[in-house]
Amino acid sequence: MEHANLQVVGHAAEELGRLAVHHVSYLWLIPLFPLVGAAINALVGWKLQRMFGKKIVHRIAVTAMLAAFAVALRAFWQILHLPAEERFLQDTLWNVLTAGRVTVDLAFALDPLSMMMTLVVTGIGTLIHVFSIGYMADEPAYWRFFSYLNLFIFAMLLLVMGDNFAVMFFGWEGVGLASYLLIAFWYTDPEKAKAGMKAFVANRFGDFGFIAGLLLLFWALGGAWTPRDGGLLRNTDYQPAAELNAVAPAATAAEADALAPRVEGVKVGPTLNFRELRDQVVIEATGVKERLVHTHIWGVSILALIGILLFVGAMGKSAQLPLYVWLPDAMAGPTPVSALIHAATMVTAGVYMVARLNFLFALSPSAMGWVALIGAATAIFAASIGFFQYDIKKVLAYSTVSQLGFMFIGVGVGAYWAGTYHLLTHAFFKATLFLGSGSVILGCHHEQDMRKMGGLKKYMPITRWTYLLACIAIAGFPVMNGFYSKDEILFKAFTSRHLELFGVATPWLGPAIFVIGIVAATGTAFYMYRSYYMTFTGEYRGNSGHHDEHNVDPHAAVAAKSSALSHSVHADDGAAHAFGATSHAPAHGALADTPVHAAAVHAHGAHGHDAGHATAHDDDAAHGHGHHGGTPHESPWTMTLVLVLLAAGSFLTLFLGIPTLWSHAAPALEHWLEPALPAVEVASWRFHEVPHALEWMFQGIGVLAATVGWVAARALYKDGKSEVPARLKARFEGAWTVVYNKYYVDELYAFAVLRPAVSFARALSRFDGTVIDGLVNFVGAVGRTLGRLDAAIDKYLVDGLVNAVAQATWGIGRQMRHVQTGRIQTYLYGALGGALVVVLLNFLIS
Amino acid sequence: MFLNPGNVLSWATFFPLAGAAAIVVLLAVRYVANLPKKLVDDGARLIALLASGLSLVAAVAAWRMYDPTDTGVQLTHHFVWIRSFNIEYFVGTDGLSISMVLLSGLISFVATIASMPWWSGAKAAEMAGMVEHDHGHGDDAHHPKHFSVRMVPGYMVMLLLLQTGMMGTFVALDMFLFYVFWEVMLLPMYFLIGVWGGPRKEYAAIKFFLYTLAGSVLMLLAIIGIYYNSAPAMLADGTLSSGHTFNIIELGRQAAKGQFLNAAPILGIAFTKLAFVALFIGFAIKIPMFPFHTWLPDAHVEAPTPISVILAGVLLKMGIYGILRFNYPILPDATAWAAHAMAVFGVINIVYAAFVCLGQKDLKKLIAYSSVSHMGFSLLGMAAMTPAGISGAVLNLFTHGIISPMLFLIVGVIYDRAHHREIEKFGGLASELPEYTAIMGLAFFASLGLPGLAGFIAEFMVFTGAFPVFTGYTIISATAVIITAAYYLWAIHRMFLGKLNPVYKGYPDLNWRERISLYPLAAIAIVLGFYPQAILGVINRSLHLIIQNIRPL
Secondary structure, three states: OOOOOOOOOOOOOOOOOOOOOEEOOOOOHHHHHHHHHHHHHHHHHHHHHHHHOHHHHHHHHHHHHHHHHHHHHHHHHHHHOOOHHHOOEEEEEEEEEEEOOEEEEEEEEEOHHHHHHHHHHHHHHHHHHHHHHHHOOOOOOHHHHHHHHHHHHHHHHHHHHEOEHHHHHHHHHHHHHHHHHHHOOOOOOHHHHHHHHHHHHHHHHHHHHHHHHHHHHHHHHHHHOOOEOOEOOOOOEOOOOHHHHHOOOOOOHHHHHHHOOEEOOEEOOOOOEHHHHHHHHHOHHHOHHHHHHOOEEOOEEHHHHHHHHHHHHHHHHOOOOOOOOHHHHHHHOOHHHHHHHHHHOHHHHHHHHHHHOHHHHOOOHHHHHHHHHHHHHHHHHHHHHHOOOOEHHHHHHHHHHHHHHHHHHHHHHOOHHHHHHHHHHHHHHHHHHHHHHHHHHHHOOOOOEHHHOOOHHHHOHHHHHHHHHHHHHHHOOOOOHHHHHHHHHHHHHHOOOOOEEOOEEOOOHHHHHHHHHHHHHHHHHHHHHHHHHHHHOOOOOOOOOOHHHHHHOOOHHHHHHHOOOOHHHHOOOOOOHHHHHHHHHHHHHHHHOOOOOOHHHHHHHHHHHHHHOOOHHHHHHHHHHHOOOOOOOOOOHHHHHHHHHHHHHHHHHHHHHOOHHHHOOOOHHHHHHHHHOOHHHHOOOOOOOOOHHHHHHHHHHHHHHHHHHHHHHHHHHHHHOOOHHHHHHHHOHHHHHHHHOHHHHHHHHHHHHHHHHHHHHHHHHHHHHHHHHHHHHHHHHHHHHHHHHHHHHHHHHHHHHHHHHHHHHHHHHHHHHHHOOOOHHHHHHHHHHHHHHHHHHHHHHO | OOOOOOOHHHHHHHHHHHHHHHHHHHHHHHHHHOOOHHHHHHHHHHHHHHHHHHHHHHHHHHHHHOOOOOOOOEEEEEEEEEHHHOEEEEEEEOHHHHHHHHHHHHHHHHHHHHOOOOOOOHHHHHHHOOOOOOOOOOOOOOOOOOHHHOOHHHHHHHHHHHHHHHHHHHHEOEHHHHHHHHHHHHHHHHHHHHHHOOOOHHHHHHHHHHHHHHHHHHHHHHHHHHHHOOOOOEOOOOOEOOOOOOEHHHHHHHHHOOHHHHOOOEOOEOHHHHHHHHHHHHHHHHOOOOOOOOHHHHHHHHOOHHHHHHHHHHHOHHHHHHHHHHHHHHOHHHHHHHHHHHHHHHHHHHHHHHHHHHOOOEHHHHHHHHHHHHHHHHHHHHHHOOHHHHHHHHHHHHHHHHHHHHHHHHHHHHHHHHOOOEHHHOOOHHHHOHHHHHHHHHHHHHHOOOOOOHHHHHHHHHHHHHOOOOHHHHHHHHOHHHHHHHHHHHHHHHHHOOOOOHHHOOOOOOOHHHHHHHHHHHHHHHHHHHOOHHHHHHHHHHHHHHHHOOOOO
């Protein structure tokens, strides 16, 4: 069947059918290779590194990546040659679990969307692995780094290739783990270790939402197929069909499959499988969509609730307000990690998830409204923080948060392909920027403060040019890819009239988001060019060391502390000082390398190995670090090559998104993604139609915004000559301080969440120890007291009675002795008395 | 073959007892033949390893022989024991107990390994207090001798007795036999904590003993009550029992026909409800369920490492197992009546204990409370009485039974070296003990429910199973995913990351004894993370059968 053309407007879209599945048996190889690479380096990496040098370590890791990429290309080739509506490869390994309605397969699927993601992850991932060879050359725990990196790729591939929610969640958490391990890679620094912990726990808040949304969805589907009250569900509180959820005693996958109800051959009911979910929602005949849309729970549309809860998960992983706080701290990790995980791939998982579930989100304008609104708020909020940061990686971190906001605007307003496209373009230009910053940091001997850079274009031409190209891309000039994705997102936002908040139609929201987005885009251009000018133009300030400015800065301590590779943090380890980067070696060489623990010796040893079979880049690196604090230098070719390739990618990917306005055809990527994004046909809303002239105008506005930001940054920061920034700073000291300190959000969290939670925990702990356990001890004490009492009674009462009887008998006997006198008269008197008493008694009784 | 379906469970149960008997004989020989102490100690260790290893072999064989497609009781060994009271020796297994038999065999063996004093290097052995000092007794307050070198034959006898008690409890299908095994566990446990334990061992041992005994008394009353309200049933030899029966399977059948609904009420309360509550409290103490949980942290903190391993790995499972074996099939109506309360207690266990963990300063206490929290998932899942819920609850028993022993072994590793467990006093251990750190990370992440490791699947199934029935409770308990992550990561942060505390410089990393006990569990935790169906496939049918007879109110 033919897919409805995107240009079709109105409700007459052609009905969609089931996804045609092509079962293949090699998809599992894609995640397998990185897993094997990670396992080898984790288990025997330290030994290999000691025996054969560092080369063997990165060869294993990079080979694994190349193999994965090759298989991904093979899959791409196959998928490319299928008709558009049959582009769905599936590969099931085994049944993970089955119990009743819950059945989960370890299965992978590639549709155009996950294919794109897989290529990005393996492709850019490979490049960043190669970059790391040079960047991490001096790291003693080299094997550990590459093991973690491969582990990350494995988890990320599970995330994007997962055929169901469970496998996706495996990856979702797996990338969280890898991220934790890599942020805290230099764990001997408590700040870095803390950053890792923060990332993981903040993400857990998101995971809570993700799980809750997933459970709600699973539950909602349980009732969706059974007609209740003989017809459609009315607009009342939802009562799912209990029998579906509760009693379906399947013990194996086959049984579950056989028990699943079907409508016109389409499996309906609760499922974790994306394809089954898509089929039953998309195909009108099942009635699932109808019921979901009209279903309310606790007075809220169930789809809105599901969407918002799932989006909470995305907020965590993709660093949106208010859960973004972990991402800037995550810069504590090595820079290639920042590029790969905290810019190009992992943080886009939330965007990917929303895009994957496009057909669900599209059914709930309320959920869409929230996604878009949070995205827009994050975009401008993070951009504003980016204005005043001095740490080059922090600038890029906030920029990433901001750009992720743009992606959520895209997938929020329903422009799924545009959001996804921005994900792709961002992956290229942000990876270029991050790796460029890594190259700068390495070249400046682990300096991250832009105030101590400047004039680097002279020393690092390749880094400079690639960084500049990426700046052009992110700022949004039409010569690079960023323009195309950002423009499309903002245009679609403007033409959205369908968004809702709290179930109330808000046609103004789309244009408002557009305005926010344009402002944020202007800011983006400003802070990116600011970073460019501060870093690459003017005079090199690295040697003079700008201490005066440090002293002026009221928050210099913060900057220094958070500066990820800053020497001030590590300089105290003198042993390996000569190696610059390895100055932290003694501390973390341990987990790291060898159980021998002769870390300093080891650092030398490792270096010796490399020198032994040195390649060009090793030489470069060694050379670079030989003279600490000297002039900056360009990075080894492995690094610059990657920069060039990524910059080229940032250019070439623009051809995937040439707007319809220019070419009169759907952009290539939109066309490619179409089969994976049935939302457009499922939804009841459409984007507002605007005349072509207006479209041209919007593109003009986009370019204008970029220009304004660029010109402003150029005027203020080029060559570091202008005094205006300093004066402005002095003039608006208060506002500057607030923004510089990131609006004190971290402090707010510490005050409002962290401390109360810990206090509460301590209080409960004391309660448990004193009250609950106290009760137990009290019962014990009561028992003991009762025992003593009992013993006392026994001793004084019971035994006392016995003794008393004995005493009495004895005493009476003693007294009686006096009676026994031996005189007969006394006895006779006694007898007489006795007889009298008897007679008297006898008389009285009768 | 030597092990056949008719006797495999009995072998699994009585191999350890035979081992204990052998050690007693060895002791007798020692006095007659005046054998050196070392020979006797090593002999006792060897016999214990052998006996417990054979028990594991029998347990695995039973697992292989078990046919998961058949829902009935299998591998039975059945004969009349005391005819006058209709008491039989009746062991057998369904899907529920076979998983516990496997777990019990495995954890018993691991605990036996962990009781060995193998240590690499004289200095390290000295450090752990495993070396016999020529001067003095060596067991003074400042340098307590390691439990593994104190009164070894006695320890091994107790350990083996305990193992017989545990295995017997899981396979017994006669109420009286069950009670006998249940009580058999109690005494060795008391001595193992009370003699080989830490500084407050007497307090902890007596607390454990009395607490559990109080529960047992209630249980015994309920068992007698159920017995006297039962109808006659066929005995193993084909004769009809005189009046009543102890046969659990038969009691379940009678219950399905409404046998106990007409029993005379006691003090105006329906018999089924009263019996349910009495049994439930007995089992709830073992789970341990809030507010009956406080014996657990004390027992764990004072118990030697292998005993903690058994306590967390096997003994805690008996609470849930008992409820599923007795309350659910024999008192189905009362179970439906109590389901809501069970769910509430489950949620309290999960969230309350998680918060208490966050406030702990002692690592072993933290892990003890995390057990309390995790057992709450089982309560919640089984209260929901959905297939996913109850399968998740039992899978949780198994996975927690793999993970928590790892955690306690891990505590033992550091305690053997540092002789304290205070989280704040450590720091930067990752630099000095990389292998230890890696295995600790695996265990902590498994316990906090990281997908890909065993803990997650059970939690996930409990959530999906409980959500349709107890929506609000499920959401509340799902917040535990945050708190759990927080307390584990915070503990890792304080103990392992940051700068190395110089006190711990030169500490030896894992030795082979620790590796042998930890790595198999780690491997199982990973395999079950990706293939929990290995256990689920066995338990599903039996569990679904159990809940089918319960009509929700």
